[in-house]
Amino acid sequence: MASFLLRKIRRELDSLTSSQLIIVLFLLTFFLLLPLGSILYKGFVVGNHFSLAYVEQTFKDPQMIKIPPNTALMKFTQIYRFKLLPNGSRALIPINILAIGSEGPDFGYILNSIFVSTSVMIFASIIGVIAAFIIARYDFPGKNVFRVLLFIPLLATPFVNAYVIGKVLGTSGLVNYLLNNVFHLPYKLVISGLPAVIIIQTLSFFPIVYMNVLSSIINIDPSMEEQAENLGAHGLKLFRTITFPLSLPGLASGATLVFVFSMEDLGAPIGLAGAFGNGLHTHLMSFYVFSQFQQAYSLSLVNPEAYIVATIMLTIATIGFIIIKKYVSLRQYAMLSKGGRWSPRLSRPKWLGLAGVYAFMTLLVITASFPQFGVIVLSLTNWATSGPLPTHLTPNYILALVEKPGVVQAIKNSATYSGLAIAITVLLGTSAAYIVARRNITGREAIDVLATIPIVIPGIIIAVGFLVFFGSLFPNTLFDPFINPGTLLIFTYTVRRSPFLTRSVFAGLQQTHVSLEEAAMNLGASRTRTFFSITIPLVAANVIGGSILSFVYMMNETSTSLILGSHQPSQGPITFLMSQVIYGSGQVSAVSIAAALGVLLMTLQIIAIAVSNYILKQRVAFLGV
Amino acid sequence: MVNVKLVNVTKRFGRVVAVNKVTLVAEHGEFFTLLGPSGCGKTTTLRIIAGLEYADEGKIIFDDTDVTDLPPYKRGTGMVFQNYALWPHMTVFDNIAYGLKIKKLPKDEVRRRVKEVLDLIKLTGMEDRYPTQLSGGQQQRVALARALVVEPKVLLLDEPLSNLDAKLRVEMREEIQRIQKKLGITAIYVTHDQEEAMVISDRIAVLNQGTVMQVGTPQELYKRPRNLFVATFLGRYTIAEGLVKEVSSEGLVLLHTPAVKLLGIVTSPEIRLKEGDKAVAIIRPHAFKFHEPQTKSSPITGVIEWVSYLGPYYEARLKVGKLSFLMTVDPSIKVEVGMKLTVYVHPEDIVIFPAKALREESYGAELK
Ligand SMILES: Nc1ncnc2c1ncn2[C@@H]1O[C@H](COP(=O)(O)OP(=O)(O)O)[C@@H](O)[C@H]1O
Ligand SMILES: [Mg+2]
Numbered sequence: 001m002a003s004f005l006l007r008k009i010r011r012e013l014d015s016l017t018s019s020q021l022i023i024v025l026f027l028l029t030f031f032l033l034l035p036l037g038s039i040l041y042k043g044f045v046v047g048n049h050f051s052l053a054y055v056e057q058t059f060k061d062p063q064m065i066k067i068p069p070n071t072a073l074m075k076f077t078q079i080y081r082f083k084l085l086p087n088g089s090r091a092l093i094p095i096n097i098l099a100i101g102s103e104g105p106d107f108g109y110i111l112n113s114i115f116v117s118t119s120v121m122i123f124a125s126i127i128g129v130i131a132a133f134i135i136a137r138y139d140f141p142g143k144n145v146f147r148v149l150l151f152i153p154l155l156a157t158p159f160v161n162a163y164v165i166g167k168v169l170g171t172s173g174l175v176n177y178l179l180n181n182v183f184h185l186p187y188k189l190v191i192s193g194l195p196a197v198i199i200i201q202t203l204s205f206f207p208i209v210y211m212n213v214l215s216s217i218i219n220i221d222p223s224m225e226e227q228a229e230n231l232g233a234h235g236l237k238l239f240r241t242i243t244f245p246l247s248l249p250g251l252a253s254g255a256t257l258v259f260v261f262s263m264e265d266l267g268a269p270i271g272l273a274g275a276f277g278n279g280l281h282t283h284l285m286s287f288y289v290f291s292q293f294q295q296a297y298s299l300s301l302v303n304p305e306a307y308i309v310a311t312i313m314l315t316i317a318t319i320g321f322i323i324i325k326k327y328v329s330l331r332q333y334a335m336l337s338k339g340g341r342w343s344p345r346l347s348r349p350k351w352l353g354l355a356g357v358y359a360f361m362t363l364l365v366i367t368a369s370f371p372q373f374g375v376i377v378l379s380l381t382n383w384a385t386s387g388p389l390p391t392h393l394t395p396n397y398i399l400a401l402v403e404k405p406g407v408v409q410a411i412k413n414s415a416t417y418s419g420l421a422i423a424i425t426v427l428l429g430t431s432a433a434y435i436v437a438r439r440n441i442t443g444r445e446a447i448d449v450l451a452t453i454p455i456v457i458p459g460i461i462i463a464v465g466f467l468v469f470f471g472s473l474f475p476n477t478l479f480d481p482f483i484n485p486g487t488l489l490i491f492t493y494t495v496r497r498s499p500f501l502t503r504s505v506f507a508g509l510q511q512t513h514v515s516l517e518e519a520a521m522n523l524g525a526s527r528t529r530t531f532f533s534i535t536i537p538l539v540a541a542n543v544i545g546g547s548i549l550s551f552v553y554m555m556n557e558t559s560t561s562l563i564l565g566s567h568q569p570s571q572g573p574i575t576f577l578m579s580q581v582i583y584g585s586g587q588v589s590a591v592s593i594a595a596a597l598g599v600l601l602m603t604l605q606i607i608a609i610a611v612s613n614y615i616l617k618q619r620v621a622f623l624g625v
Numbered sequence: 626m627v628n629v630k631l632v633n634v635t636k637r638f639g640r641v642v643a644v645n646k647v648t649l650v651a652e653h654g655e656f657f658t659l660l661g662p663s664g665c666g667k668t669t670t671l672r673i674i675a676g677l678e679y680a681d682e683g684k685i686i687f688d689d690t691d692v693t694d695l696p697p698y699k700r701g702t703g704m705v706f707q708n709y710a711l712w713p714h715m716t717v718f719d720n721i722a723y724g725l726k727i728k729k730l731p732k733d734e735v736r737r738r739v740k741e742v743l744d745l746i747k748l749t750g751m752e753d754r755y756p757t758q759l760s761g762g763q764q765q766r767v768a769l770a771r772a773l774v775v776e777p778k779v780l781l782l783d784e785p786l787s788n789l790d791a792k793l794r795v796e797m798r799e800e801i802q803r804i805q806k807k808l809g810i811t812a813i814y815v816t817h818d819q820e821e822a823m824v825i826s827d828r829i830a831v832l833n834q835g836t837v838m839q840v841g842t843p844q845e846l847y848k849r850p851r852n853l854f855v856a857t858f859l860g861r862y863t864i865a866e867g868l869v870k871e872v873s874s875e876g877l878v879l880l881h882t883p884a885v886k887l888l889g890i891v892t893s894p895e896i897r898l899k900e901g902d903k904a905v906a907i908i909r910p911h912a913f914k915f916h917e918p919q920t921k922s923s924p925i926t927g928v929i930e931w932v933s934y935l936g937p938y939y940e941a942r943l944k945v946g947k948l949s950f951l952m953t954v955d956p957s958i959k960v961e962v963g964m965k966l967t968v969y970v971h972p973e974d975i976v977i978f979p980a981k982a983l984r985e986e987s988y989g990a991e992l993k
Contacts, residue, residue: 515710523724
């Protein structure tokens with residue numbers, strides 16, 4: 001038996017498999033497992049002993065869990081303002097301010113995060129399911145326009161979009177301008193705090209549910225619904241009993257992703273802080289960890305509770321990953337990505353239905369994509385300084401992208417880090433995908449999990465892990481995060497974004513019959529030669545498509561860029577600069593430069609999505625986990 | 626050209642035993658076929674020979690060399706895959722030349738040999754096409770050429786004709802046989818089509834549920850099936866159940882069925898029947914004689930209940946009690962529905978098996 005195992009190991013570990021295993025295990029151990037492990041070490045080891053002291057301290061900290069919670073949702077105040085009357089005299093008139101979220105709710109950082117993520121998940125699911133069902137089952141003029149517009153909220157413009165929303169919803173924002181100056185009503189509405197975070201995140205994350213549910217519905221064999229109709233089910237009943245249950249895998253994975261993304265999001269709290277100043281919208285786990293590590297020039301200054309909070313986030317993310325895995329296994333993923341093989345079941349709504357569909361879709365598309373349009377306006381006009389509405393166009397902010405040395409440097413930094421990271425990612429992603437798809441070795445499942453789990457692991461957690469691990473063990477080297485954050489950013493980008501490429505290559509391998517590779521080996525080609533002359537050319541489209549997506553996500557990467565970048569601003573990438581400008585700098589017009597950078601990122605994303613859709617001939621690979 | 630030996634080869638996939646203690650030898654230059662129903666382990670056996678799958682137990686030997694642990698690229702087999710596995714990113718020429726380039730042959734020799742093999746498979750002039758620009762039959766030929774051009778020790782073919790239409794299938798099987806004989810190469814061929822196997826093979830191994838049921842020439846398998854599975858898997862037949870009345874010293878068995886008395890033979894020394902045992906008789910359609918022969922034979926009298934014209938001959942069913950015998954009838958003999966008729970079957974054409982084989986699970990499904 002032992003000799004049989006030995007023979008098996010000798011057979012399976014040819015030179016290709018051994019090299020690939022070494023690459024994958026080295027990268028994932030050093031740049032994922034050990035950094036994450038060192039967070040746990042910091043949180044649970046006190047003076048060489050395992051200890052729950054910090055856990056206890058964290059849970060007793062009234063900042064973390066507020067007892068009793070503040071459940072106030074809104075506050076009325078009245079202010080008086082002089083108003084010019086038609087007869088020329090001035091009168092003091094009252095204005096009623098309804099402030100939502102400024103005083104409460106507040107449950108403490110930990111529970112706030114859970115409350116926000118849960119709410120975002122629920123609202124995003126409701127909106128996403130309705131939108132997916134309408135797009136999948138109804139045919140109406142202009143449908144394709146809506147389909148495209150529904151992608152806009154996914155275009156990431158970190159911080160600036162939240163700033164735009166803040167600007168629109170703020171005391172002197174667009175909404176109140178309309179209320180006071182156009183409709184002459186004595187009311188003001190101000191939304192901030194947790195409700196504002198929920199609104200912003202729902203609007204930017206619902207497309208994830210929408211896309212996952214849509215691909216589930218499209219992949220339902222029409223005969224299933226036809227059979228149910230044949231038995232007398234129709235309309236809502238058909239939806240409730242057949243269509244909806246069959247699309248549950250898509251909903252489950254979409255909703256879980258939304259929960260995790262909402263929990264780790266820094267864009268909304270930082271953007272809102274830029275618009276309203278610090279407030280309850282920053283009382284979230286993600287922001288807490290961020291602020292602890294952004295300010296710390298030495299790890300000894302960090303409150304140990306930050307490690308416990310990080311562990312909580314890591315645990316929630318891991319649970320989310322398990323849920324997604326359970327619902328959408330890799331195999332199903334391959335099926336999903338093939339897209340509709342059946343002729344779709346479409347119906348034309350009657351005029352009342354049609355009116356409903358248009359009303360819903362129009363409202364959704366406008367509210368969900370105005371931040372992106374706002375960013376464009378911000379970058380092209382003087383809106384940042386002009387009050388509720390812009391007054392004139394200016395090319396200055398776009399020109400700053402190529403003229404201002406600091407801005408140019410940030411763009412260069414981003415491109416360099418992402419370019420190098422892509423090279424490593426191709427090595428890591430093709431190796432991991434090949435081992436998982438083609439090699440039958442022990443521990444294959446573990447590699448599969450390690451290579452894909454970074455999709456859900458919050459970036460801040462990875463950044464903190466890097467600070468702790470490399471900061472304590474590699475001081476004054478190329479890997480010292482306080483001196484050379486740029487080097488480490490290359491590896492955080494690799495680890496965080498490689499799952500997109502791994503996924504894409506894996507899907508390609510699943511769709512390529514293994515006999516094509518076996519035929520080469522049968523003719524005398526070693527596994528290495530087969531890999532390079534047959535396998536890689538056959539999945540080239542997936543490698544390229546996956547690389548493009550990964551590259552764009554790297555350019556957009558926020559959380560690790562922010563935390564690591566803050567220790568050497570000259571090495572900071574685009575997103576770091578944007579956060580500085582929005583949150584840090586007092587110079588208001590600089591917001592417009594951040595907007596210009598946002599426009600640059602959006603452009604890159606649109607090009608990348610278009611090109612990779614063209615190459616991969618599929619839409620779903622993009623966020624399907 | 627080698628002889629290929631499998632010794633006690635077993636392969637499991639989880640709890641499924643795909644190949645169960647298989648021992649076989651394919652001789653030098655022999656056309657050897659693995660035949661059996663779908664899922665019986667033919668492909669797995671072939672892949673184990675190619676090294677694409679490793680046996681859990683047992684040995685694979687080419688001539689005197691133990692290749693059990695050799696990777697596929699060191700075995701020197703030429704495999705033709707069921708789906709052809711032509712590389713879509715290479716032309717016909719590059720597909721065929723691939724194996725030669727691996728061997729680092731000089732360019733002009735590669736050219737010459739590709740051209741030779743293209744002549745052999747009658748595809749001259751197609752070098753620059755891509756696989757997607759070829760018809761199914763042409764793709765099949767390219768796959769064959771790609772395997773042959775490296776002059777493999779043994780040619781392995783996994784249901785190579787299953788994706789072709791019926792007419793092309795007949796053409797190609799003759800072609801494959803012609804090329805194999807011309808090159809004198811050992812070939813191991815996998816199919817589930819018993820007619821194809823009979824036509825093409827020197828010898829056949831019949832497999833069922835991973836086990837070898839019988840190995841022999843097509844004639845042996847057809848005339849002397851050693852078990853009920855082989856008897857019923859190959860060719861058409863009528864089955865009659867009854868009680869053993871007598872076992873003679875020459876080994877002839879007299880079987881009393883409710884309708885007729887049949888005198889038949891036993892094909893395997895492992896089959897032991899005695900008076901009173903339940904048994905079944907298998908009779909092929911062509912075994913029925915219409916004139917009483919000089920030698921001992923079993924007369925069967927019944928009424929024709931169905932006649933069908935099939936070109937060179939008729940098929941008819943003769944009803945006797947609850948039994949219905951399927952016979953082929955020479956057109957010179959006039960039969961019509963309702964006619965009363967007596968036919969005669971020689972003992973050599975009636976093969977008797979114990980009836981319990983019929984109840985054994987493994988046969989149940991095949992008998993339907
Ligand atoms: N890679 C595999 N994993 C699991 N089971 C397999 C695998 N390959 C074959 N089998 C099982 O082994 C048995 C024999 O398969 P196969 O050799 O392909 O049969 P055949 O070619 O005779 O149709 C079948 O039950 C099949 O399901
Ligand atoms: Mg098979």
